[in-house]
Amino acid sequence: MLFKKLFRLLVVGGAVVGTGSGCAASAQSQQTTEKKADGRDGGADPDGGSASAQGADGGMAADAGGGVTGW
């Protein structure tokens, strides 16, 4: 029960927050064309990868990537 509630609260609730404001909702119609360019903004395959220079505020660490420890 807790986990179903968490899914609704966090995942479903978060999706509403994210797509309910700004340009994301209206941008849905552009999804198809944008997706074609996803390699530009999205990620590279972990085995291949196109290394790119990145600003200090973007956040990058090592080739493998890491996680965040929590409670």
Next chain:
Amino acid sequence: MNDGLRRGAADAWAFRTRVEREAARRFARLAAAISGFDPGSPLPALLRRAAQDEDRHAGLCAELTIAYGQLAPGEAADAPIAPRTLGLRGAVLYEMVAACCITETESVATLATLLAGEAEPRVEKVLREIARDEVVHGRMGWAHLAREAALHDVSFLSAWVPSMLSGTVGDDLFSGAGADPDPEGLLRHGVLPRSRKKEIFLRTLEEVVLPGLEKFAVDTGPARAWLARHQG
């Protein structure tokens, strides 16, 4: 309260103090980064607010650390975690998923479990205050993922989720290390015993995090394989 229990509680609250300080730095950095490529996003404002929350949480955790007889840790470093191969936008998404969709979501489940027990009044007050904010923090990751998924193919995340998971939990969670000597005592002081921690981590992963990623067309096959390896 015996010395072992006191030390266990102090270690846990000291660890949380550091975790909350790191989160404050991370959220402030991610707020600035998202503002740069998605000015219409609600996330920067939420992240800035979350950074303030985390600083306040760190103060609360530090007070409990001291109350249990340890010195609170000092300032924490900001440690970006995204792989170098990702571009700026992909790196931010990576970090939002790792920090919020996984870690903050797991933290909410942990806090809810702790609050379902009978914690000491002072501990319960801190847990309640932190839990209220962590729900918003977890939601931020899903909000950003939903927003990005509406614009771009986010399936690249699939291959990276095992790295995120490996960095989220210590190997000892799956190592079958011995049971805690006083699990009920730990719960009263706001600490999940090891066996309970593993159970909550796995159920949250299987029933919230992985279905959540699938909702946004992120294949969870690699994450499920990681899980099978660690449970086997």
